Amino acid sequence: MFSRLWLKIQPLVKASVALCLAFILVFSQADHALAARSGGRIGGGSFRAPSRTYSPRTAPRGGYGYPGGGIGFPFIFPLFGFGGGGLFTLLIFMAIASFLVRNLGNAGGDEDYAVGGTNPTVSVAKVQVGLLSNARSLKGELDQIALSANTDTAEGRALVLQEASLALLRHPEYWVYGATESYTSPLSAAEGKFNQLALAERSKFAEETLSNVSNRLKQSDQTEALPEAGGQIISSLQNAKDYIVVTLIAGFEGKVQLSSVNEAEDVEQALRQMGGLGGERLLAFEVLWTPQREGDTLTTEDILASYPNLKLV
Numbered sequence: 001m002f003s004r005l006w007l008k009i010q011p012l013v014k015a016s017v018a019l020c021l022a023f024i025l026v027f028s029q030a031d032h033a034l035a036a037r038s039g040g041r042i043g044g045g046s047f048r049a050p051s052r053t054y055s056p057r058t059a060p061r062g063g064y065g066y067p068g069g070g071i072g073f074p075f076i077f078p079l080f081g082f083g084g085g086g087l088f089t090l091l092i093f094m095a096i097a098s099f100l101v102r103n104l105g106n107a108g109g110d111e112d113y114a115v116g117g118t119n120p121t122v123s124v125a126k127v128q129v130g131l132l133s134n135a136r137s138l139k140g141e142l143d144q145i146a147l148s149a150n151t152d153t154a155e156g157r158a159l160v161l162q163e164a165s166l167a168l169l170r171h172p173e174y175w176v177y178g179a180t181e182s183y184t185s186p187l188s189a190a191e192g193k194f195n196q197l198a199l200a201e202r203s204k205f206a207e208e209t210l211s212n213v214s215n216r217l218k219q220s221d222q223t224e225a226l227p228e229a230g231g232q233i234i235s236s237l238q239n240a241k242d243y244i245v246v247t248l249i250a251g252f253e254g255k256v257q258l259s260s261v262n263e264a265e266d267v268e269q270a271l272r273q274m275g276g277l278g279g280e281r282l283l284a285f286e287v288l289w290t291p292q293r294e295g296d297t298l299t300t301e302d303i304l305a306s307y308p309n310l311k312l313v
Contacts, residue, residue: 165275
């Protein structure tokens with residue numbers, strides 16, 4: 001009799017067990033994914049047109065430094081038999097050549113104006129590195145940079161980008177993934193590309209738990225996501241499969257081309273290139289990393305889902 005009853009209720013029991021397991025799996029992964037998306041952010045700068053560093057091309061009164069006034073044509077007279085010759089004639093030729101070069105350059109534009117004008121060439125570069133979470137000291141370094149950074153000055157912004165690059169370069173043994181992107185465009189279009197890249201990375205965070213942008217520091221409660229006693233054991237077992245992703249995005253005046261990533265040496269070269277560019281060329285930057293909060297994790301599944309551009313190195 002018992003066996004008959006068991007045969008009748010067996011499908012119901014199996015269905016109930018399967019439903020419970022699915023419920024636990026779904027909600028545990030949802031909690032895990034939410035925790036994995038805490039992020040840190042440092043940024044500053046703007047895409048305002050740099051000031052022109054050369055003097056306007058206007059002729060001084062009295063000609064281009066020669067006596068006689070006007071634009072120098074009185075010097076032509078000795079050439080046609082009104083006196084002069086030799087060295088004086090040579091000076092006249094030099095004056096005429098200078099006049100033509102200056103005026104033709106102003107009429108047709110030149111390369112100097114294209115570089116230093118109101119819409120110069122600007123490059124937007126991005127370097128992204130995925131590291132094993134064993135590099136815990138890296139998160140601590142980035143946290144300290146965020147807490148102490150001065151992003152209101154060009155020197156401060158360049159220092160932050162350099163220090164973040166150095167923090168990554170100090171942990172090559174933990175590099176697992178890498179990727180680069182670089183774009184060149186006029187200044188008027190570069191800001192849009194920069195914002196697009198930065199927003200794409202920020203959208204992967206459920207919360208920016210530590211940020212210092214334009215010298216405005218914000219920090220959330222770091223104890224919110226700490227695991228309970230039972231969760232600590234699970235976290236330690238999964239730790240070998242967890243990761244940290246750090247992203248550097250910057251806009252530079254002039255042309256900056258990053259090589260694509262195929263191996264660890266390419267990541268190293270890109271980081272050195274990014275951190276080595278001086279503050280006089282740096283317009284704006286963002287440093288982003290996840291997870292930021294203690295107790296958060298980023299798994300292989302998270303990497304595949306949110307960072308499909310990363311390549312194994």
